Amino acid sequence: MNTDDVRPTGDAPRFVVQIHDARRMHFDFRLEVDGVLKSWAVPRGPSDNPRDKRLAVPTQDHPLEYREFEGVIPQGEQGGGTVIVWDQGTYRPLSHDEQGTPVSFGEALERGHATFWLEGARLHGEFALTRLRAGDDEPEPSPVAWLLIKANDNEAVHDGPGTPDPYNARSARTGRTLHQVEAAERTHQD
Template sequence: MAADDRLREYRGKRDFGRTMEPSGQRAPGDEAPRFVVQIHDARRTHFDFRLQVGDVLKSWSVPKGPSDDPHDKRLAVPTEDHPLEYEHFEGVIPKGEYGGGTVIVWDRGTYEPLSHDRRGRPVGFAESLEHGHATFRLYGEKLRGEYALTRFRDGRDGEEEAWLLVRKGTGRTDAHGTPDPHRARSVRTGRTLAQVAAEGGEE
């Protein structure tokens, strides 16, 4: 499926004459796939976890944010695919627009797909997500190490599709979970949500 088809839902929810969000034009390069974690202070403050899969960012809303503590199992609810340019988006989505509120880039970097089948052969990342379980290693400025996304509710029978995002491992003495989103700073500009909101999203 082409990026234009994958981004139809994303574009249909937004008025690009009002929002600063990217409409999506960038094609994927040959470099390692990217990931980004954004804090989104909308109707409810949450974290958005996005992994580049081909020409889009597959996206999940993570209410409590990703954790580096293997004991934390974090709910992750799928949202629409986002364009690759969204990795850099930081600003204020106007009130009345879908997702209206302030966004900062909490973490970003590259990731390494690690999924294998039962015989130990590598499985394409898109395929592993389709099957409901994907493992990967993050190389971010804040998040580093092996993680897994596992679907535990498939969205049938009127239920909302839901996944768990978990840090793999046996435990770490320096694990600290996720910080207070209202005190957290952007890895892109060093600003807090309040500072971005006060400045109207301007850098």
């Protein structure tokens, strides 16, 4: 694949990956779609290694402004815990129908399989989100979870871990760790 053909333009939709140290540590993978951030909790984080198939559990849509959020959500509130922006950038939808005609990203998600090219501070290249179903015997298939998978392209990493240790990871926006963001919030409150 010629990567020049899939790199996004300046008005491309945005994405963000936030590390969220809440009840359970996880990564929040968010894509700008139809005026909101479609969101998935990815317990082990996105990987740039095609061998890693990452579970991605859909969560509620978030407002676009949330892609810049970094701070502490108070305990007792939904999602209470510390958040940093691990990666951010733009993406380009790559999904198409059976005839090869491009489809909107929202439609691709509704169909249960969306491919896209990320241009982030850390993540680059083609990825796919594929919906898993609860079971074929159900009258209406229910989305239980998705898989987030890196394509085997020129941007893929084949040796080493695909995602860093979230406790030592640094923000793509500020360079701070989760601990530093939390400490700064405590200092600000005192």
